[in-house]
Amino acid sequence: MALPIEDLPTWARFNDVSFTNVEVTKSQGRGYGVFAQKEMTAAEGTLDTPVLLTVPSGLALNTTAIDEYTKEDKNFRQLLDALGQHRSTRTDILLFLLIQTARASSKSHSAVGVSNPWTEYLRFLPEILLVPTEWTEDERLLLRGTSLEAAVNAKISSLDAEFEAIREASSDIFCWHQLLWEHRTVSFQDWIRLDALYRSRCLELPRSGESMVPCIDMINHSATPSAYYDENSKDEVVLLLRPGQSISGGQEVTISYGDSKSAAEMLFSYGFIDPDSTVDSLVLPLVPFPDDPLAKAKLVAFGEAPKIHVARDNGIIRWDSRFAYLMCVNEEDGLGFRVLQDTDGGRQLRVFWRDDDVTDRMTSFTQLVKTHPLAEVMQLRVVTVVLECVQEHLDRLESCQPPDPTLSSIKDDCFKNGVLLRQIETRLMKDAIDALEKERDSLMEAENVVAYFGPMETAELDLVDEEASNEVDDFS
Numbered sequence: 001m002a003l004p005i006e007d008l009p010t011w012a013r014f015n016d017v018s019f020t021n022v023e024v025t026k027s028q029g030r031g032y033g034v035f036a037q038k039e040m041t042a043a044e045g046t047l048d049t050p051v052l053l054t055v056p057s058g059l060a061l062n063t064t065a066i067d068e069y070t071k072e073d074k075n076f077r078q079l080l081d082a083l084g085q086h087r088s089t090r091t092d093i094l095l096f097l098l099i100q101t102a103r104a105s106s107k108s109h110s111a112v113g114v115s116n117p118w119t120e121y122l123r124f125l126p127e128i129l130l131v132p133t134e135w136t137e138d139e140r141l142l143l144r145g146t147s148l149e150a151a152v153n154a155k156i157s158s159l160d161a162e163f164e165a166i167r168e169a170s171s172d173i174f175c176w177h178q179l180l181w182e183h184r185t186v187s188f189q190d191w192i193r194l195d196a197l198y199r200s201r202c203l204e205l206p207r208s209g210e211s212m213v214p215c216i217d218m219i220n221h222s223a224t225p226s227a228y229y230d231e232n233s234k235d236e237v238v239l240l241l242r243p244g245q246s247i248s249g250g251q252e253v254t255i256s257y258g259d260s261k262s263a264a265e266m267l268f269s270y271g272f273i274d275p276d277s278t279v280d281s282l283v284l285p286l287v288p289f290p291d292d293p294l295a296k297a298k299l300v301a302f303g304e305a306p307k308i309h310v311a312r313d314n315g316i317i318r319w320d321s322r323f324a325y326l327m328c329v330n331e332e333d334g335l336g337f338r339v340l341q342d343t344d345g346g347r348q349l350r351v352f353w354r355d356d357d358v359t360d361r362m363t364s365f366t367q368l369v370k371t372h373p374l375a376e377v378m379q380l381r382v383v384t385v386v387l388e389c390v391q392e393h394l395d396r397l398e399s400c401q402p403p404d405p406t407l408s409s410i411k412d413d414c415f416k417n418g419v420l421l422r423q424i425e426t427r428l429m430k431d432a433i434d435a436l437e438k439e440r441d442s443l444m445e446a447e448n449v450v451a452y453f454g455p456m457e458t459a460e461l462d463l464v465d466e467e468a469s470n471e472v473d474d475f476s
């Protein structure tokens with residue numbers, strides 16, 4: 001059950017958290033926030049600025065805290081051991097929070113885990129989170145055609161796989177079996193919520209790394225922040241007024257959640273878009289040619305999901321897609337794959353480009369292609385593929401109308417942010433298409449492109465026919 005924010009000062013006193021001339025109260029349209037109780041100033045050019053909040057290092061939830069907790073809770077230790085390769089700092093923290101959620105649950109049938117300041121602190125955190133993994137199905141229709149559509153679906157699938165792996169690993173540990181199988185005290189919905197809490201509240205501390213820090217996580221974001229967080233010589237996490245900043249009584253204290261994130265990243269991680277602090281960029285998934293016989297080998301060798309990055313940099317559109325270069329070359333251009341036998345009997349996929357082994361240089365394939373005598377021809381293929389992909393995404397974005405905002409299953413904030421994302425991405429995709437068309441037209445006039453295709457054929461690039469000429473083993 002949720003606790004009223006008025007109880008936070010008592011929790012803070014019990015746990016040695018000091019608020020100095022600041023308090024946590026409601027922030028208009030942003031949940032809770034941290035507000036100054038009196039006017040404060042930090043001189044320019046000094047790091048000796050007013051400390052607004054001090055949190056003992058032991059309260060920060062990170063790898064050190066998890067190590068400490070495993071000494072107290074042997075069932076937790078067993079589960080972490082059983083999870084083996086599925087572990088990460090994030091999953092460890094989420095599992096710790098899952099125990100604390102179970103402890104606080106009215107459905108709890110037996111004592112699980114060990115009580116911790118976080119058991120109670122979790123009850124101050126918002127019930128409703130606005131990150132898209134928490135959106136209703138109707139709300140998620142707002143993302144159709146945006147760069148977040150595939151990303152959110154993929155995230156939900158990966159959370160599902162993660163939760164199933166945890167359930168499997170836990171089946172032989174009595175207390176976890178009860179929690180996740182018998183009584184189902186905590187469910188997949190809890191896992192989604194904890195992941196959303198983690199994503200929107202986790203900080204990167206200078207020394208302790210990825211951490212969730214109680215009370216510091218009550219501070220909202222601004223493009224013109226008045227404060228920043230740090231770790232002091234006693235390893236406490238502190239909130240400090242920025243040098244040169246003044247803040248009046250009643251004014252909200254803010255930090256920056258980052259100034260290089262796109263609108264989609266802000267919405268994905270924090271559930272809001274602040275147009276003043278986002279960079280104009282997007283990432284689109286790129287699908288390999290369905291009938292390229294080398295497609296599987298290319299995907300395996302590339303080792304990451306194929307994407308296109310588009311960004312506006314000082315008003316100029318820039319794009320980048322390393323996979324598109326690999327996608328657009330084939331055997332007759334000099335691309336080759338060989339499966340080699342290791343000395344220990346294992347098999348290894350090696351990639352060759354014009355007889356050089358480039359397996360370890362897949363990330364610089366763009367540069368490799370540029371060394372080819374027909375580099376402009378390949379560049380033209382790449383530009384054509386990227387242009388088609390961006391155009392397809394734009395067509396989809398424009399053809400999918402946002403759902404009716406009056407539906408009760410659509411929260412106002414989700415609608416506002418979904419529509420804003422659609423506007424930002426539509427504008428960027430349209431400008432990217434203009435830029436790519438100009439680039440294509442200029443490449444079509446390049447001397448060796450004209451010589452390669454013949455003046456009449458340059459407009460008829462038939463990439464599919466070219467790929468179909470590849471013959472290769474199945475590397476799946």
Ligand SMILES: C[S@@+](CC[C@H](N)C(=O)[O-])C[C@H]1O[C@@H](n2cnc3c(N)ncnc32)[C@H](O)[C@@H]1O
Nearest residue numbers: 030031032200201217218219220221270271272
């Ligand atoms: C670290 S928490 C900050 C405390 C939070 N407001 C609360 O009530 O617990 C981050 C969340 O606060 C909200 N938030 C922070 N800055 C915001 C802003 N500038 N505009 C809208 N919402 C904001 C978002 O919901 C975000 O996911």
